[in-house]
Amino acid sequence: MKTLTTLLFLISFSIANAQIWQNDIATAKKTAQEQNRKIILVFQGSDWCAPCIKLEKEIWSSEEFKTYSNQHFVLLKADFPKKKANKLSKEQQDKNDLLAEKYNQNGYFPLVVVLDKTGKVLGTTGYKNITPTEYIKLLSSF
Numbered sequence: 001m002k003t004l005t006t007l008l009f010l011i012s013f014s015i016a017n018a019q020i021w022q023n024d025i026a027t028a029k030k031t032a033q034e035q036n037r038k039i040i041l042v043f044q045g046s047d048w049c050a051p052c053i054k055l056e057k058e059i060w061s062s063e064e065f066k067t068y069s070n071q072h073f074v075l076l077k078a079d080f081p082k083k084k085a086n087k088l089s090k091e092q093q094d095k096n097d098l099l100a101e102k103y104n105q106n107g108y109f110p111l112v113v114v115l116d117k118t119g120k121v122l123g124t125t126g127y128k129n130i131t132p133t134e135y136i137k138l139l140s141s142f
Helices: 002-016 025-035 050-060 063-072 090-103 132-141
Strands: 038-044 073-079 111-115 121-125
Touching: 025 038, 025 073, 025 090, 038 050, 038 090, 050 063, 050 132, 063 073, 063 132, 073 090, 090 111, 121 132
Parallel strands: 038 073
Antiparallel strands: 038 111, 111 121
């Protein structure tokens, strides 16, 4: 019984601390409006962009960022992988291309765009060699 209780606690903690990345701007805006949160839009090349991979590993995957973002942000990712094995569906690629046309016309990777709940740009940044705490402060300052 004790093992079952421990297992259920760990599962519920994992679910509560799970990070949910949207891949559709309409869904992200709807959620942001319902929860009165900012949207963090990330343009990345998950399988070729070294700074994108570092940002994922050092910031997005940190427990501190996961915990904070679950309470304060709606997360939206636009991935542009190059390897054939990671190719996106045509529908998803089209969505990401439209996001890039609007928010990343210069094609910077990684590009982190902070949007208000309606999709208005509040600020942009990229990879920075700083702690998750400092990165959260930066994103929150926009």
